């Protein structure tokens with residue numbers, strides 16, 4: 124087993140990448156996704172593995188300095204052994220061998236010898252120039268074969284200029300055991316990056332997409348905005364505050380003594396490897412004009428109902444419309460279910476006209492475990508949503 | 511809609527400039543003024559930004575050149591694919607990013623995004639941006655080098671992605687290619703990505719350009735001069 128060293132990913136894969144498998148990080152142009160491979164290299168070296176890095180696009184010296192720049196780590200000082208086959212190797216093969224087949228043979232021989240001689244555990248391959256020099260099939264042939272597989276784990280990075288068709292091919296022809304594609308939503312602003320777990324051969328994991336940021340020289344799984352909305356006094360501020368590690372509410376005391384939210388609630392939490400920001404909207408109709416602005420770029424919506432107030436359904440529906448909830452992952456939480464109430468799931472589904480796959484939970488926002496259960500369900504839906 | 515002035519009166523007077531999302535290819539023989547023409551078209555005007563991918567000059571020399579030609583350096587970002595070959599340890603600044611070599615399309619794409627993001631976030635010095643989206647001119651100097659490092663098909667696919675990004679950003683792309691060193695197939699594939707093609711030729715009594723792809727603009731050879739980084743048409 125080797126680890127990617129990225130919190131969240133290793134857990135999702137069931138503690139890491141099994142020995143002898145083949146992994147590909149498929150990068151969309153323009154996305155800072157180099158860290159996935161580099162983190163995995165650093166992680167393998169810290170675990171004292173012997174690694175071979177094939178980097179035909181630059182010299183070993185430049186490669187080390189790029190790792191330094193991206194990870195702020197000198198990968199040669201991590202304890203494991205690193206053998207680098209760099210651009211000078213490619214140049215010498217290409218100048219010596221003029222035919223594609225003989226180039227391939229030269230590579231094959233060199234790779235086999237290197238893996239053998241240095242007892243390599245993990246083989247890291249920057250694939251693009253091999254693909255270009257040899258064509259796809261011949262380049263894939265260079266990756267360790269089934270015979271060697273139970274020993275060597277192969278991790279490949281490539282720049283995907285061909286899009287989804289290449290990824291489906293990798294998956295359908297069992298070329299890789301784990302396919303992670305890395306993309307960006309290149310809308311105007313903000314830029315956000317996400318990776319998609321496209322395929323895993325050793326576990327039943329659904330295809331899922333997860334946003335990330337690069338922070339502190341590491342990948343952080345990231346959900347920039349979950350919206351909590353719902354009728355006045357349904358418990359939104361209570362929910363946000365109990366969901367969060369830290370947060371603020373912009374509240375004001377009403378004339379009759381109740382506190383109501385006049386701008387928004389804001390909470391931050393770190394949950395299952397994700398950095399999450401939660402925004403609570405005000406519930407009072409007089410603040411409706413700010414809601415479209417608040418929900419901009421939201422990744423999911425939690426609608427909070429008050430179990431004791433069936434008369435507030437109309438307002439709940441208005442808020443769902445205002446937040447354009449139909450386009451986003453949605454979870455319904457029926458709050459204050461600790462109090463006597465008559466609301467039931469069937470009625471809620473009918474009145475709000477909910478799709479079958481939208482979950483409805485009865486909770487109390489006063490209880491942290493209830494709140495976390497709802498957040499977990501939201502995160503799960505967000506990561507399965509096809510962005 | 512915003513239009514980008516080119517300094518070429520034949521284009522600016524007919525169309526007000528070049529529209530966002532356009533790509534301009536300069537075809538020039540070696541030792542001509544093609545590169546300088548490229549920089550003159552790339553030159554950011556008031557409120558604009560420019561990004562340049564250099565495969566020829568090191569960024570230090572390029573920045574010197576910008577200073578001597580009185581470009582607004584604050585508005586320019588550079589992707590340098592040259593310096594690392596000799597100085598592996600140089601590190602990025604807000605406005606100058608390094609990639610390992612001209613073959614490193616992964617790095618080029620990433621550094622491009624990062625510069626664009628900085629501009630959008632107001633991290634370039636003239637941060638009181640008046641225009642949104644900020645107008646950006648992106649110049650690749652040169653496709654000739656990129657084609658020496660990568661296969662035509664690969665580069666085509668890469669540029670295809672880049673041009674669609676430029677389009678989304680409402681930016682323009684400018685590219686220079688030495689038309690003497692490539693076959694017809696290369697030229698015609700590259701032209702497929704372009705809206706405007708400017709051919710350059712040098713003769714004893716000066717440099718000439720000819721425009722293709724701008725409806726209404728005259729198509730004959732006209733003489734030009736570049737003075738302090740600014741283009742002048744010779745009547």
Ligand SMILES: Nc1nc2c(ncn2[C@@H]2O[C@H](COP(=O)(O)OP(=O)(O)OP(=O)(O)O)[C@@H](O)[C@H]2O)c(=O)[nH]1
Nearest residue numbers: 355356357358359360361383384406459487488489
């Ligand atoms: N019994 C019970 N009371 C709750 C629960 N959740 C919230 N409350 C109470 O309900 C009241 C309103 O809660 P808030 O969290 O302020 O509601 P809100 O949705 O933010 O209200 P507005 O911002 O005015 O729209 C407070 O007195 C909370 O203590 C719950 O699960 N059970």
Ligand SMILES: [Mg+2]
Nearest residue numbers: 359360383384
């Ligand atoms: Mg509130």
